[in-house]
Amino acid sequence: MKGDPSANAPPALVRRRTVLHFPGFEPLDAAAHRTRYARTAAQSVSVWDLHVKAGPLQPGEGETDVAFFDVCCQAANQEVQSRIHLFEHDALVRHFSKGGLVMRLLAGFRAGCRVVYQGGVVAYFRNAWRFGLFFLFPFLFIGLALALTVGLACLPLMFGFGIWTLIVTLPLAAIAFARLFPILSARLHVLHLLADWRMAVAVSALDDPVVDHWLESRVAAARAALQTASDEVVVSAHSMGASLAVHVLGTLLEREPQILAGRQVVFAGLGGALLQCALLRPAGRLRAHVGRVAAQPGLVWFEVQCLTDAIHFYRAPPVALCGHRDAPQPRFVFIRLKQMLKAERYRRIRLNFLRVHRQYVLAADRRAPFDFTLMTAGPLPAARFAYFSQSRLPKLGADEMSASL
Known part of the structure; x- marks a missing residue:
């Protein structure tokens, strides 16, 4: 896109809005998401005078x-x-997180092998090397933990004890691993990340009946939500939610091409990990849905990104990389956590990569080019956020709003 396609449009404020929100891969049900939204909105009040x-x-x-x-x-x-x-997917998070430790480790490594075999790792490092490291992290952590466990079991051999001691030390080491690994890995969310990769493979290949049923039911839910009259429709998709949102919206458009005709529609990718699934070879249907959504007349698609967030594809064009280079391409909106958060708060979270990744749907301490509450509840059309920058922030005074529009 070049310039602002609506620059010559008459000023208009939103009075009624329909939001379809697809959260990221978090173990939160609808009630928890609503509670977090209310808490975030309460913080945004002081920042934006809302x-x-x-x-x-x-x-x-x-x-x-x-x-x-x-x-x-x-x-x-x-x-x-x-x-x-x-459109939370807590049921899917629980589905891919169930089972004992051994089952979760084996299933996670199987998913990781499928990602490698399906070309994901090469594509990740080619287009967003930090996301490639994010993929490797849980498997390297587990490999190191297993190596230390075996090393401890073999330690008596270094002191001259016979190999028969392994009969005792190996079971003891296995018990220690089973007891200590969940505790030591919890802070780094290692088992949670394995579940995330299991879901990524399933969303890509569409070979899990639980995922297929979830998607089909959400297509019906999206259709029902879109029956509500409103000035604009906002599809907000955080992280893994981007792949689910594209599947749902793309399927709906495939079946009912005119479902969004005449509507003002915005697709906002928030730290979008759409390419996590879309770059895998079996994801042909997902890539087709990407093209269908991007080509929707009048739809505005933008991606909110942050350099310090490793769990997304920074500056990687999602539509083009899905094979639709001739389709309208999303705009990028870049945010900087240092400019959004107080110094103390930034220091507290900057080394927690999952916490940094959640900031897109949380409140900031200062005004920034993007604010989740303002986009989903405020008076400005969501499409405006595709054109804000740190030097041109949203303005909400009575006269200033007209100027912003």
Whole structure:
């Protein structure tokens, strides 16, 4: 995209908004996501001079079990009503995290081998080398832990004891590994990351009936959510949620090409890991959905990225890398955590790579080019966030809003 395609459009503020939010790979159900949103919105109030009230969580209506909640926002005498549908996948997180330690390790390594065989690792390092390191991390950690365990079991041999001592030391080392590994790896979320790779492989190949059922039910949920009249539709997709969002939206457009006709639609990738799945060879259907979504007339797609976040494909063009170089390409919106957060808060989280990766859906301490609450509940059209930068921040005063538009 060159320039702002809506630069000559008449000023318009959003009064009613429909949001389809696809969270990342986190063990949180709809109630937990709604609670976090309300907490984040409360922090955004002081930063943006907003008045935001998140309503109670409501169960899904009709054929869908996707919960939603309403948000009322007041800024500069403008009132905005937003309905946020939570396409959380806690059931899938639990599905890929079940089983004992040995089963989870074996299943995780099997998924890792499939990623290697399907060309994922080469593609990761070619397009975003830090994401390649992110892939390697849990497997290297486990390999090191196993090597230390075997080394400890073999330690008596170095002091002249016979090989028969392994009959005793190997079982003891295995017991120690089973007891200590979950504790030592919990802070680094190693087992959680193995589950993430299991899900990435399944979302790519569409060979798991649990994933297939989840996606099919969410297509129906998206259709139901889009029946609500609103000024704009925002599809916000954080991390792994990007692949799920593209599958759901792409399938819906495949079946009902006119479902979004005449609607103002924004697709916002937040630290998007769409290419985590899409770069695997079996992900042909996902790549086709990427092209279908990108080619939707009037749809604005932008990617919010941060250099210090290793769990996404920094500056990698997702649509082009999925084989659709002639389709409209997403814009990049770059944020810097140092400019968004207080120094103390930044120091506290900067070495926690999963916490940094969650910042896209959390509140900042200072005004920045992107704010999750402002995009999903505020008065400015979400498409505006594709054109903000640190030198041109959103402005919410009565006169300033018109100038921003």
